[in-house]
Structure formats: C-alpha cells, structure tokens
Amino acid sequence: MQHAVETQSLTRVFRPKKKKEGKVVTALDSVDLRIDRGELFGILGPNGAGKTTILKILSTLLLPTSGKAYVAGFDVAKDLLEVRKRINMVSGGEISGYGLLTVRENLWMFSQFYGLKSKEAHRRIDVLLDRFGLRDKDKEKVRTLSTGQRQKMNVIRGFVTNPEIIFLDEPTLGLDVNAARTVREFVVDWIREDPNRTILLTTHYMMEADELCDRIAIIDDGKILACDTPHNLKKLVGMNSTLTLSVGGLNDINDFGSIPGIGNFSSTKDAEGNATSLRFILEDESAVSDIVSTVLGKGSKILSLQKTEPTLEDVFIKLVGRGLE
Amino acid sequence: MAVINDLRLLKNSAWLGWQMEANWTDPFLFATYSIVKPIAGTLILVFMYLVITGGETANDFFSYMYVGNALYMFVAEVLFGVTWVIHDDREHYMTLKHVYMAPMNFYVYILGRSAIKIAITSFGVLVTLAFGVLALGVGINLGAVDWLLLAPSLVVGLLCICILGLAMGGVSFLTAKHSIGINEGLAGVFYVMSGVVFPITILPSWAQTISKFLPVTYWMEVVRRAVVPEAMDGLAASSGYDVTGMGDMSDLTLMVLLLVSAGVFFVMSIGVFRVADNIARKKGKVDWTTAY
C-alpha cells in the first residue's frame, strides 16, 4: 500500500543571504520517513531540530534542497495541486484569520478555498465549533477573539476541509490545560474515525508525544535518531520500569531475587527499622503481581507502592546526550 | 467543473474583498473618499497644465490628456491593488500561507479579491470624466462615443493590467519590503512611456521603441478614439503631423496590436509569477513577513 507520507534522503539547507553573514544551516539531513495511512505519527525534537521545516516541505510551502518527499504518493515538489487537495496544516500559536469576518465566515471562507459545498461546510463548522467550545463565538468578529480562541479556530480551519493527511505543528503550544486536552482528545478521535486519515504532528512535549502517537521519530539537528512506537523506543534504549515499595514488618528479603522477570533488586531499611524500601527493576511487567503476593505471603504490610515508567525523556537523553527543554 | 469552481471562487473571494473595503469606514466617508481622491489627483494635473500653457482647458489636447490621465488611474490602482492583496494577506491577516497552500487557482483568488478595487476605481474614473466634462469642458460627447470599440478594449486592457499586477504580486513574495517601490516604478514607466498625458512622439526615439511594446500605449490610444473621437480628429488636423504616432493605424490594427502586446505581457506575467513563486518556495519566503 502507498504510504501517506514518504521521504527519501530529504535534505534542506538554508544559506545566508550574503556569504559572510551567518552560516549555512542544514535544517534537515537525509531524512527518511515512512508514515502509513491511519497513523498518528509524531516528530519529537528540541527547538531548531527541523520539525517545522519537514512540515513546510510536505505542505508545499518550501522546496527540498535534495531528496524526495511524497504525500499520498504525489511528489511535493511537482504535483502541487494533487498534494494540496489532500492536506491541511495547523501551527500552534497561530493567530491568523480575516479579523473583520466572523468566526463562521472566516471558517467558511477557507472551506471555499477547498471547494467545499457551503451547506456541507456549515454542517462541519457546527460540529467543530461545538467540539471546541466556540459555538457561542460563531457570530463574533475574529479580531475580538482571545489568542487561545483564535488558535482553536485555526485548528477547526485545518480539520473543516476533512483532509486525508493533516500536519499539526505543535498544535497545543500556548493553549491552557483544558484547551490542550480538548485538542488532544479531538485529534485521537478524529484519526480513529476513519482508517484512511493520517496525522503528522510535531511537538516538543514528551508527554504529548507519548500519549498520542502511534509512532514517534526523534529528531535532533536535522537528523532522525530513532523511529518507533513509544513502547519500543523505551525498550530500544534498554530502559525498564521500576517498582518501589515501602513495606512494614518485613523480616527477610529471601525469595525476592528469584521472582521471574526481575532484572535487579535492592532493599534499604529506614532509620527506625520499621519500614523497608524495596526497589525492583522490571524486565517483565507481569512480575508486579508476584512481588506483591510474595510481600503479603511474608505477612508484611505494603505502606506505599510506586511504579515508574521510563519516559521518552530518558530515551531522548540517552539518544541525544542531553535533555529536551 | 473546473470553470464552475473557479467562478465560485471568484465570487467568494470578491465577497471577501468587498468585506474588507466596505469595512474600513462608513459608507459616506467611503463614497467621499472614492470621489474626492481621484478628482484631487486630477486637479494637480489640471493646474500644472494651466500654469504651463497659461491657457484654456476646452481644447482638443486637454481632452486628450484628461482622458489619458483618467484611464491611467486603472493602471496605478489595479497594479497597486493586486500587490496590496498579497501584502495584506501576508502581513495583516497572516493568512497568505494558508491561501497559498489551498488547492485553488491563486490567480482567480487574487482577481476576485481585486474585483472590488477595480469597481471602485471604475467609479472614480467615471466621476473624474464627468467632472472633466462638466467643469473643464472636456470634449466627451455621449452620442459620439464608440461603445463597440470601448467595451472590448476596456476588458482586454484591464485583464492585462490585472495579470501584470499578479506578476508583481509574485515578485512581492520575494521582496516584501520593496514591492511597493517596484510597483510605483513600473507604473511610472507606463505613465511616461505609454502616452498617458503627452504623445509618445515627443519621446526620444529609443524610448518610442519601448513604447511600442507596451500594451498600455495602444490601450490609451484605442480608448481615446472611442471616448473622444472628435478631439482626436481635431488634434490630428490642427497639428499637421502624426502627433500620437499611431494616427495612420486603423481602429482594427490598433485593437490587434493591443491584443498581441497584451497577450505577450500576459504570458510574460505568468512566467514572472511562476519563476517568483518557485524562487519563493526554494528560499522559503512564502510565509515570511517583513518583520523578519
């Protein structure tokens, strides 16, 4: 089957205007990506990594310096119209819009650029305004909206044309907690609704990438360092979950070492000697129940229990050698 | 199908343009502005004429000049208006990026957005001409106007200027800062080289060669023949030589020359737009603003 997005050695170099001013920036360096239909694919990377540059190339705003990029099988450098018919893009923090139109008029206008029938456009606008809690604003002028409201309107603008593939460039940037959650929930619902839809999203929020994406490409300095499911990425770098228990009345720590699925295990008694802190590195998540039943089997009480998952941040630090923020 | 879609787009983007023009001020101010501005601009020229000739306005040459000047308003306003649309979408509404990447005919969109500007300018031209006839004795005689010549030449000329504006709009992708200056320069070339207020025959011969490639040159001549035929005849008779440099051409020849030169400009303009568009995508300038 044809990929929703495919890039082959995609490279983009920015040269300074005058030779002596500034230096040549390789924003993308031989990027190879294959994104299937139905995927919610994330590109995770720090500021200046090249995330926006990829999206600009895929959305026909920017030409590659070398290499190829295909959207729905069409070359983004040549088949502009075919690509444009199938895509839309939303950037976080985006406050664009015809300020003197109402919210509805503005959304309708953009739907017209995509040749939508007016009736269908208004039907979709209704649904989306409701979903994003902007229904009461539909007759307000765009210029009177707050920044966050404008941004939500722009998210609607992107989805109202029902694109096959949508590019979301840090879509929750600058939104408050609730609005960000609305956007994330919508994005997940949208992609599950139709297996032919594809989302390519960039972010530098680890949690967002982890929570939303089927697969993630980690990019730094224009290079893809890894690309896999969040789960596999964490495994890839040899990270395991840890389970930490605080246990009361524990007399011996025999048997814990022989529970299957445990990679490593340590124990420390607290100062008064009442509680013991046990820390397990889990190679297999199913070891948790064995650990708990072993503790209880010894007649001890569990005072607290905490399971820590490895985060993408751990993955990132391991791959890049530094943190993300 | 494609044509129907383009017509819908033309209508809708014209509506958008109308919302913007009608929005900026109340109707009374708006009407005043679109009457006062063209007349004020024209009066400057009239005063210069009076000072230089020390004479009369009710003569053939004044009619020649006045009509050319009124018609030139189209050149200046449309050329400027089209670029302004791109500038406005880019800098003010920040929508250019999305407009650009929409699967629509960008030319049609720009044309639609500019339509209201053309309508307003047409109104200004009519007001100016009426003012000329009533207050200054410009020799327009409605009975003598050659409508059959006027209508097609107006359409061809306006289309040609629109498409030229589009090419300039494309260039403004690249030099957001300088595009207004480039436009004024281009408008200036037409003003001097196309026989707007004085015949091209007073230009040096090298300049006249350039004039002969400019569609506006033929446009001015054809429209004058259609609107003030008597003054044109009178001018030719009184000066005793081919004062416009096109006196011995028939109306048909002029129309053909207008069509051909407009066609060449049309093709060239689309070429310029495409090249500019391509460079803009190569350099990543489509969604830039001058703030950068």
Ligand SMILES: Nc1ncnc2c1ncn2[C@@H]1O[C@H](COP(=O)(O)OP(=O)(O)OP(=O)(O)O)[C@@H](O)[C@H]1O
């Ligand atoms: N038009 C341009 N001209 C010159 N350099 C550019 C241009 N656009 C991007 N760059 C450079 O390319 C690199 C990648 O930029 P890009 O915008 O893709 O980063 P990003 O991953 O989106 O970062 P952020 O998280 O800050 O949005 C940066 O070093 C940037 O300075």
Ligand SMILES: [Mg+2]
């Ligand atoms: Mg970015």
